[in-house]
Amino acid sequence: MTITIIGIGLIGGSLAMALRKNGFGTRFVGVDSSATHRSDAIWLGLVDEILPLDDAVRKSDLIILAIPVDAAGQTLLHLLDTVENDRTVIADMGSTKSEICSLCRNHRRRGQYVASHPIAGTEFSGPKAAVENLFQGKKMIVCDPEASSPYALATLTGMYEALGMDVSFMPSEMHDRHIAFVSHISHISSFALGTTVLNIEKDEKSIFTMAGSGFSSTVRLAKSSPQTWNPIFIQNADSILLALDAYIEQLEKFRQSLKSRNSSQLEQLMTEANEIKKIIK
Amino acid sequence: MTITIIGIGLIGGSLAMALRKNGFGTRFVGVDSSATHRSDAIWLGLVDEILPLDDAVRKSDLIILAIPVDAAGQTLLHLLDTVENDRTVIADMGSTKSEICSLCRNHRRRGQYVASHPIAGTEFSGPKAAVENLFQGKKMIVCDPEASSPYALATLTGMYEALGMDVSFMPSEMHDRHIAFVSHISHISSFALGTTVLNIEKDEKSIFTMAGSGFSSTVRLAKSSPQTWNPIFIQNADSILLALDAYIEQLEKFRQSLKSRNSSQLEQLMTEANEIKKIIK
Numbered sequence: 001m002t003i004t005i006i007g008i009g010l011i012g013g014s015l016a017m018a019l020r021k022n023g024f025g026t027r028f029v030g031v032d033s034s035a036t037h038r039s040d041a042i043w044l045g046l047v048d049e050i051l052p053l054d055d056a057v058r059k060s061d062l063i064i065l066a067i068p069v070d071a072a073g074q075t076l077l078h079l080l081d082t083v084e085n086d087r088t089v090i091a092d093m094g095s096t097k098s099e100i101c102s103l104c105r106n107h108r109r110r111g112q113y114v115a116s117h118p119i120a121g122t123e124f125s126g127p128k129a130a131v132e133n134l135f136q137g138k139k140m141i142v143c144d145p146e147a148s149s150p151y152a153l154a155t156l157t158g159m160y161e162a163l164g165m166d167v168s169f170m171p172s173e174m175h176d177r178h179i180a181f182v183s184h185i186s187h188i189s190s191f192a193l194g195t196t197v198l199n200i201e202k203d204e205k206s207i208f209t210m211a212g213s214g215f216s217s218t219v220r221l222a223k224s225s226p227q228t229w230n231p232i233f234i235q236n237a238d239s240i241l242l243a244l245d246a247y248i249e250q251l252e253k254f255r256q257s258l259k260s261r262n263s264s265q266l267e268q269l270m271t272e273a274n275e276i277k278k279i280i281k
Numbered sequence: 282m283t284i285t286i287i288g289i290g291l292i293g294g295s296l297a298m299a300l301r302k303n304g305f306g307t308r309f310v311g312v313d314s315s316a317t318h319r320s321d322a323i324w325l326g327l328v329d330e331i332l333p334l335d336d337a338v339r340k341s342d343l344i345i346l347a348i349p350v351d352a353a354g355q356t357l358l359h360l361l362d363t364v365e366n367d368r369t370v371i372a373d374m375g376s377t378k379s380e381i382c383s384l385c386r387n388h389r390r391r392g393q394y395v396a397s398h399p400i401a402g403t404e405f406s407g408p409k410a411a412v413e414n415l416f417q418g419k420k421m422i423v424c425d426p427e428a429s430s431p432y433a434l435a436t437l438t439g440m441y442e443a444l445g446m447d448v449s450f451m452p453s454e455m456h457d458r459h460i461a462f463v464s465h466i467s468h469i470s471s472f473a474l475g476t477t478v479l480n481i482e483k484d485e486k487s488i489f490t491m492a493g494s495g496f497s498s499t500v501r502l503a504k505s506s507p508q509t510w511n512p513i514f515i516q517n518a519d520s521i522l523l524a525l526d527a528y529i530e531q532l533e534k535f536r537q538s539l540k541s542r543n544s545s546q547l548e549q550l551m552t553e554a555n556e557i558k559k560i561i562k
Binding site for chain 1: 401419467474475479480485489497501511521528531535539555557560
């Protein structure tokens with residue numbers, strides 16, 4: 001089986017490594033718009049060869065889209081338009097699912113596509129950030145499974161399970177609404193915190209020598225790639241705004257309690273938040 | 282050397298373990314207001330015996346205060362009032378330093394006290410959360426060192442360095458202003474995020490099955506103890522409010538960019554935050 005990976009960065013590169021390790025695929029073809037990524041991907045042994053998109057498609061049994069979500073939709077349509085073999089299967093890895101599912105909804109080859117989102121990643125990007133075990137033990141959410149053909153669905157879910165992933169199914173709209181709260185808002189919280197402290201450091205030098213593991217943990221995602229996250233935020237803006245409004249509202253409660261030195265209200269706000277212990281181990 | 286630790290929780294318990302391991306102290310005495318903590322501390326071997334405060338003080342060459350910051354100030358004054366030996370040294374481990382330093386400023390025994398803050402901790406609390414290597418390789422900030430006697434300062438800095446800590450010195454007011462930005466605001470950011478997602482989960486069941494490592498990282502501190510953090514927030518409210526206002530302002534910029542689907546402004550906000558890469562490895 002020849003597998004083409006479009007976008008050989010953190011996600012695409014890690015997937016290539018994991019597939020090879022698990023004996024999935026005999027040949028890996030890479031497609032990437034960045035010359036540096038292309039040469040890194042070959043040098044790191046992530047793929048066997050680099051090809052232009054259309055040449056790669058003709059050779060492939062399986063095509064994985066692992067590019068920013070603003071490019072993924074149009075590329076998917078192009079793939080569905082040009083793929084000649086009914087058994088070629090296509091999947092994407094994007095963090096938003098409504099727009100891409102909606103774009104291809106009425107395509108005659110819609111069945112050959114599986115909408116997927118791995119709950120896996122790091123704050124790093126590019127082929128050099130790829131790690132073999134990124135997907136092991138993680139969730140893979142497949143959206144609108146009824147729109148995929150049984151063959152495409154079985155191929156992909158089988159593959160994800162072989163990688164040690166826990167596959168679940170969900171409508172694409174529900175995915176986007178929920179992921180705003182458990183992933184996208186975390187990124188905004190972290191980006192905003194990073195800038196807040198960078199700004200104060202301009203006046204208060206050496207402040208970062210006092211930073212510990214708590215700060216690192218909350219600010220880690222502020223290192224994430226704007227190229228990846230910008231189109232995610234734009235595509236899921238409505239749901240993220242709901243999450244962000246609710247978040248700012250909670251912060252305002254802390255602000256009011258601090259202003260009035262209301263110790264019992266502060267205690268209550270923290271005790272409520274402590275409930276997260278029951279959920280996140 | 283007999284060392285008394287007042288408050289045998291995460292910090293006090295971890296310190297006892299590290300001191301024993303590094304051959305500091307021949308006998309460890311524990312003081313704690315919680316009966317459960319007292320029996321846990323003995324059972325876990327953190328201390329050799331449990332004594333009432335005043336009995337422990339009489340026996341001790343070194344006394345460490347590792348209790349919530351609202352109790353630490355008055356306990357320190359009591360210790361300075363009752364300690365009989367000029368060579369008994371006292372240190373505290375609290376996350377706020379202005380109030381405690383101000384409280385004892387004019388005490389005739391002020392020199393016997395060293396104001397310390399280890400940049401180390403976890404989201405857990407109590408004696409069972411104690412870990413031997415909590416302080417290894419971490420920062421220890423000593424405040425207002427000129428107010429401590431050379432003997433007290435040498436004893437404590439020597440001890441902290443023996444534990445593998447990197448000791449630095451700072452005025453207590455500067456400490457509190459800076460730590461609001463690199464620690465206290467991270468906790469509020471995390472508490473507020475935890476509650477935001479817990480609230481939405483009441484309507485949108487099973488949302489947490491979609492949470493990944495990014496969410497866990499930003500929400501980890503929401504598990505922290507309200508008993509520890511409430512008095513820290515109250516004591517450092519002015520500086521934390523400055524940090525919180527700046528943080529909410531950054532979040533509002535994200536909110537405006539999302540509302541207007543302003544992609545280039547979003548990109549700029551993230552690129553600014555990415556500068557944190559140069560600082561936090």
